Amino acid sequence: MPLPQIQQSVAQFVQQHGLETSVEARLLDLLSEVGELAKEVLKGGDYGKTGFTPTDDWEGELADALFSLICLANSTEVDLEAALFAALEKYRARLEEKGDAGSGR
Numbered sequence: 725m726p727l728p729q730i731q732q733s734v735a736q737f738v739q740q741h742g743l744e745t746s747v748e749a750r751l752l753d754l755l756s757e758v759g760e761l762a763k764e765v766l767k768g769g770d771y772g773k774t775g776f777t778p779t780d781d782w783e784g785e786l787a788d789a790l791f792s793l794i795c796l797a798n799s800t801e802v803d804l805e806a807a808l809f810a811a812l813e814k815y816r817a818r819l820e821e822k823g824d825a826g827s828g829r
Contacts, residue, residue, distance in 0.1 A: 726805070727804055727805040727808070728803070728804075728805055730794065731794055731797065731798060731803075731804055731805075734791065734794045734795060734798060735798045738795060738798070743795075745799075746799075747796070747799050747800055750792065750795050750796040750799050751796060753792045753795070753796075754789065754792040754793055754795075754796055756792075757785065757788045757789040757791075757792045758789055760785045760788065760789075761782075761785050761786060761789055764778075764779045764781055764782050764785050767779050768782065
């Protein structure tokens with residue numbers, strides 16, 4: 725399914741289930757979900773004792789974070805497909821200019 729359709733599906737789901745909320749709550753929810761991903765990384769690496777191996781909950785937590793990100797984008801009227809392509813172009817330009825995709829160098 726193309727990204728614009730995914731965004732629309734999430735918007736319809738949110739509306740159908742009365743899950744509308746503020747942008748602030750959406751951002752806090754996303755941060756919470758990313759925190760849950762971090763917890764899975766800790767668990768998947770035995771709290772730093774080994775390299776990371778995805779846990780049984782990894783995929784679900786990743787999906788929860790994606791859902792939250794899409795909800796935040798929808799709440800702020802961001803076209804994620806256009807935003808993603810713009811980000812890829814930004815990284816491509818950085819790689820060409822500096823040989824690194826990071827912004828802090």
